Amino acid sequence: MKFSFTATINITGINPYVDVPERITTTMVATKGYISIKGTINKHSFTQTLVPVKNKPYRLFVNGPMLKGSTTKLGDIVKFIIEQNFEKVEEPFPAVFKKALSANKLLAEFNKLTPARKKEILHYLNHLKTNDSLLRNIEKVIAQLKNRTNENTGFLRTLNISKK
Numbered sequence: 001m002k003f004s005f006t007a008t009i010n011i012t013g014i015n016p017y018v019d020v021p022e023r024i025t026t027t028m029v030a031t032k033g034y035i036s037i038k039g040t041i042n043k044h045s046f047t048q049t050l051v052p053v054k055n056k057p058y059r060l061f062v063n064g065p066m067l068k069g070s071t072t073k074l075g076d077i078v079k080f081i082i083e084q085n086f087e088k089v090e091e092p093f094p095a096v097f098k099k100a101l102s103a104n105k106l107l108a109e110f111n112k113l114t115p116a117r118k119k120e121i122l123h124y125l126n127h128l129k130t131n132d133s134l135l136r137n138i139e140k141v142i143a144q145l146k147n148r149t150n151e152n153t154g155f156l157r158t159l160n161i162s163k164k
Contacts, residue, residue, distance in 0.1 A: 007020075037082045
Protein backbone atom coordinates (compact mmCIF):
# COMPACT_ATOMS: atom_id res chain seq x y z
CA MET A 1 0.00 0.00 0.00
CA LYS A 2 1.38 3.43 -0.98
CA PHE A 3 1.29 6.37 1.38
CA SER A 4 1.73 10.05 0.60
CA PHE A 5 2.91 12.78 2.97
CA THR A 6 4.71 16.09 2.92
CA ALA A 7 7.49 17.01 5.31
CA THR A 8 10.17 19.62 5.84
CA ILE A 9 13.73 18.40 5.38
CA ASN A 10 15.51 18.94 8.70
CA ILE A 11 19.04 18.10 9.81
CA THR A 12 20.48 16.23 12.78
CA GLY A 13 24.25 16.45 13.00
CA ILE A 14 25.21 16.31 9.32
CA ASN A 15 22.30 14.11 8.25
CA PRO A 16 19.21 15.50 6.49
CA TYR A 17 16.00 13.71 7.49
CA VAL A 18 12.23 13.84 7.70
CA ASP A 19 9.96 12.32 10.32
CA VAL A 20 7.48 9.87 8.84
CA PRO A 21 3.94 10.21 10.21
CA GLU A 22 2.95 7.49 12.67
CA ARG A 23 -0.30 6.90 10.74
CA ILE A 24 1.96 5.42 8.04
CA THR A 25 4.58 3.52 10.05
CA THR A 26 2.04 1.81 12.32
CA THR A 27 0.72 -0.04 9.25
CA MET A 28 4.20 -1.34 8.33
CA VAL A 29 6.14 -4.30 9.65
CA ALA A 30 9.54 -3.62 11.21
CA THR A 31 12.40 -6.10 11.00
CA LYS A 32 14.79 -5.74 13.93
CA GLY A 33 13.26 -2.31 14.48
CA TYR A 34 13.86 -1.03 10.93
CA ILE A 35 11.41 -0.69 8.04
CA SER A 36 12.63 -1.15 4.48
CA ILE A 37 10.82 1.16 2.04
CA LYS A 38 10.83 2.33 -1.55
CA GLY A 39 9.25 5.45 -2.89
CA THR A 40 9.67 8.84 -4.46
CA ILE A 41 10.72 12.28 -3.28
CA ASN A 42 9.37 14.90 -5.70
CA LYS A 43 8.99 12.07 -8.26
CA HIS A 44 12.63 10.90 -7.81
CA SER A 45 12.75 7.17 -6.95
CA PHE A 46 14.69 5.82 -3.98
CA THR A 47 15.06 2.78 -1.75
CA GLN A 48 15.79 3.46 1.90
CA THR A 49 15.29 2.26 5.47
CA LEU A 50 13.17 3.98 8.11
CA VAL A 51 15.08 4.25 11.37
CA PRO A 52 13.41 4.12 14.79
CA VAL A 53 14.03 7.06 17.14
CA LYS A 54 13.25 6.74 20.84
CA ASN A 55 9.97 8.49 21.76
CA LYS A 56 9.65 9.98 18.25
CA PRO A 57 8.30 8.91 14.85
CA TYR A 58 10.38 6.81 12.49
CA ARG A 59 12.98 8.85 10.66
CA LEU A 60 13.74 8.78 6.94
CA PHE A 61 17.27 9.98 6.24
CA VAL A 62 17.42 11.92 2.98
CA ASN A 63 20.82 11.12 1.48
CA GLY A 64 22.78 13.07 -1.12
CA PRO A 65 21.47 11.22 -4.19
CA MET A 66 17.89 11.73 -2.96
CA LEU A 67 18.46 15.47 -2.50
CA LYS A 68 20.19 15.84 -5.86
CA GLY A 69 17.68 13.71 -7.79
CA SER A 70 14.72 15.55 -6.33
CA THR A 71 16.41 18.97 -6.62
CA THR A 72 15.63 19.71 -2.98
CA LYS A 73 17.62 21.11 -0.07
CA LEU A 74 17.41 21.56 3.69
CA GLY A 75 14.32 23.43 4.79
CA ASP A 76 12.29 22.52 1.69
CA ILE A 77 8.81 21.09 2.14
CA VAL A 78 8.81 17.95 0.03
CA LYS A 79 6.20 15.42 -1.12
CA PHE A 80 7.01 11.77 -0.41
CA ILE A 81 5.22 8.68 -1.64
CA ILE A 82 6.42 5.54 0.13
CA GLU A 83 5.52 1.89 0.52
CA GLN A 84 7.06 -0.99 2.40
CA ASN A 85 9.71 -2.81 0.40
CA PHE A 86 9.52 -6.58 0.82
CA GLU A 87 12.02 -7.32 -1.95
CA LYS A 88 15.13 -9.06 -0.73
CA VAL A 89 18.27 -7.50 -2.20
CA GLU A 90 21.22 -9.80 -2.74
CA GLU A 91 24.74 -8.67 -3.45
CA PRO A 92 25.97 -9.72 -6.89
CA PHE A 93 28.87 -12.15 -7.02
CA PRO A 94 31.77 -10.48 -8.89
CA ALA A 95 32.77 -12.76 -11.78
CA VAL A 96 36.48 -12.30 -11.09
CA PHE A 97 35.95 -13.33 -7.46
CA LYS A 98 34.00 -16.44 -8.43
CA LYS A 99 36.73 -17.34 -10.92
CA ALA A 100 39.44 -16.89 -8.26
CA LEU A 101 37.52 -19.04 -5.77
CA SER A 102 37.06 -21.78 -8.39
CA ALA A 103 40.70 -21.65 -9.49
CA ASN A 104 41.79 -22.07 -5.86
CA LYS A 105 39.14 -24.73 -5.16
CA LEU A 106 37.68 -22.55 -2.40
CA LEU A 107 34.09 -22.05 -3.58
CA ALA A 108 32.84 -24.71 -1.17
CA GLU A 109 34.83 -23.12 1.67
CA PHE A 110 33.32 -19.71 0.87
CA ASN A 111 29.82 -21.26 0.84
CA LYS A 112 30.43 -22.64 4.36
CA LEU A 113 30.55 -19.07 5.71
CA THR A 114 27.44 -17.72 7.37
CA PRO A 115 25.03 -15.86 5.07
CA ALA A 116 25.80 -12.61 6.88
CA ARG A 117 29.56 -13.06 6.42
CA LYS A 118 29.17 -13.87 2.70
CA LYS A 119 26.94 -10.84 2.24
CA GLU A 120 29.45 -8.64 4.07
CA ILE A 121 32.35 -9.78 1.87
CA LEU A 122 30.36 -9.47 -1.37
CA HIS A 123 29.10 -6.02 -0.37
CA TYR A 124 32.64 -4.89 0.35
CA LEU A 125 34.04 -6.27 -2.93
CA ASN A 126 31.17 -4.79 -4.97
CA HIS A 127 31.79 -1.30 -3.64
CA LEU A 128 35.53 -1.00 -4.27
CA LYS A 129 36.34 1.86 -6.61
CA THR A 130 39.17 0.42 -8.69
CA ASN A 131 39.89 -2.91 -10.31
CA ASP A 132 43.30 -2.95 -8.58
CA SER A 133 41.59 -2.64 -5.18
CA LEU A 134 39.19 -5.43 -6.11
CA LEU A 135 42.00 -7.79 -7.16
CA ARG A 136 44.10 -6.93 -4.09
CA ASN A 137 41.19 -7.64 -1.73
CA ILE A 138 40.21 -10.83 -3.54
CA GLU A 139 43.76 -12.06 -2.88
CA LYS A 140 43.25 -11.31 0.82
CA VAL A 141 39.96 -13.23 0.92
CA ILE A 142 41.56 -16.18 -0.92
CA ALA A 143 44.52 -16.21 1.51
CA GLN A 144 42.19 -16.09 4.51
CA LEU A 145 39.99 -18.87 3.19
CA LYS A 146 43.06 -21.03 2.65
CA ASN A 147 44.14 -20.48 6.26
CA ARG A 148 40.68 -20.35 7.79
CA THR A 149 40.46 -22.02 11.17
CA ASN A 150 37.63 -20.23 12.92
CA GLU A 151 34.84 -18.40 11.07
CA ASN A 152 33.89 -16.34 14.11
CA THR A 153 37.17 -14.44 14.50
CA GLY A 154 36.04 -11.34 12.65
CA PHE A 155 36.68 -12.40 9.08
CA LEU A 156 37.03 -8.91 7.58
CA ARG A 157 39.18 -7.69 10.46
CA THR A 158 41.62 -10.53 9.89
CA LEU A 159 41.82 -9.45 6.25
CA ASN A 160 42.59 -5.87 7.25
CA ILE A 161 39.48 -4.85 5.34
CA SER A 162 37.43 -2.11 6.89
CA LYS A 163 33.73 -1.61 6.22
CA LYS A 164 32.73 1.56 4.39
